[in-house]
Amino acid sequence: MRKKPRTVFRALDGIVLLDKPQGLSSNQALQQVRHLFRAEKGGHTGSLDPLATGLLPICFGEATKIAGLLLGSSKAYETTAVLGLTTDSDDADGAPLLQRPVPELDDATIEAALAPLRGAIRQRAPIYSALKQGGEPLYAKARRGEAIEAPERDVVVHRFDLLGSEQGPDGTRLRLHVECGSGTYVRSLVRDLGEALGCGAHVASLRRLWVDPFSQPRMFTLDALREIAARGEAVLDGCLLPIEAGLSAFPRAAIDAEAALRFGHGQTIDCEAGEDGLVAVYSLAGRCLGLAQREGGKLSPRRLFRWAAAATREPEQPVAPSA
Incomplete structure (x- = not known):
């Protein structure tokens, strides 16, 4: 069996806007893209859950020096919430906790539940999150079955709007648009919306649409990057944005x-x-x-x-x- 040749890395500076696929962690996605570009140094600008898709800015070389600045940027998401079931991770990847009947809902009732979750709010993080307690991520403690008191923190939610509702195979679904500041968990917003509606809820899908300053991003899927790479490294490098693009704000x-x-x-x-x-x-x-x-x-x-x-x-x- 032939061994896969080792990647010979190179010095490379710039930013690529990845459309992260579902099922990969942000770090797994980063490493695949880094190897594809053969970049010596790489980092991403804020984790997306494995369930989530969408914009994940990846920084190479000197661009990693501004990755922390992009972490604090405003972001936008579209998410689908399933009403009636709560899970331990607040999304579809978690274990079911409690099933409750979904009451009759109209747009006015949903809007009344959404309104208190906008603006400057206090939010409790999911127990399956990368926040650290005692130097260890909460998700590591949760996986060991430890009792966790997830921390609360102040976040800002600029928009939390209903796009539509439908009946799916798993019950009533709400499509929602979220625009928020740094540190906001969409899973927590959906969880708290479900509690306000009296039936609980969890995230079934989540897609990140943009991250400031990339408000109209030209994203590349992993498959697209692989196809471009097959046409030559110089063509692949054409997918990179200069560092200046990340500092435009x-x-x-x-x-x-x-x-x-x-x-x-x-x-x-x-x-x-x-x-x-x-x-x-x-x-x-x-x-x-x-x-x-x-x-x-x-x-x-x-x-x-x-x-x-x-x-x-x-x-x-x-x-x-x-x-």
Whole structure:
């Protein structure tokens, strides 16, 4: 039996917008894409449950330095909730806990239950989640059968709207649209909606539609990436977005070559007046050199890309427009 050849990795920077398939963990999806691109370093920007599909931004190389920033971005989902049954994971992959009859429901009743779950709310995380207690994910404790008191935390839900309802083979189903801030669990929203309706509920399907700043993403499935890879690595690399695409929502500060030299070596530099806060610092050629804290007319480096120190020693190429 012939062994599969080992992947020879390469230095690669950029972001690929993966349409994650159902059944894979986010890390499994990341590793498949990383091997396909032969990227030395990779990371994703916020886990999707194995049951979930949709947008999973994957960062390679220097783009991993902004992955944490994308974790805190707003996100949108479409989910299907099945009423009448609760599970231990709050989704269809979990073990059934309690079956209850579903009352007669109309749109007004459902809206009344949705309304308190919008805005700034306090939410209890699912026990099967990646949140850590004592340095260990909750799901690891849950799998061992330990009693868990899942933590509550403050989250923001911008939209939680009913798209439609239908009778499925497993009972009444609600199609819902969710737009929310960082740390929000759609499974918890559906669980709490079911309790407000008096019958319980769990997530049957979940799809992530977008993540800021990728509000109209061009996503690639794994199969599509494999087909593109068969046409050559240069063609595959055309699927990558530049790091700048992930920073489009940040205020910009452009600096000249002399300032870029000092900034690239970690020195605080003068800048034009602007609102204080984290900004993306660009060379005059349009390449992002890193992130800085702007305060009182000064830019203090916070995160530099490896090319920042060489910005004035190497000819710069204009950055390709983001897709």
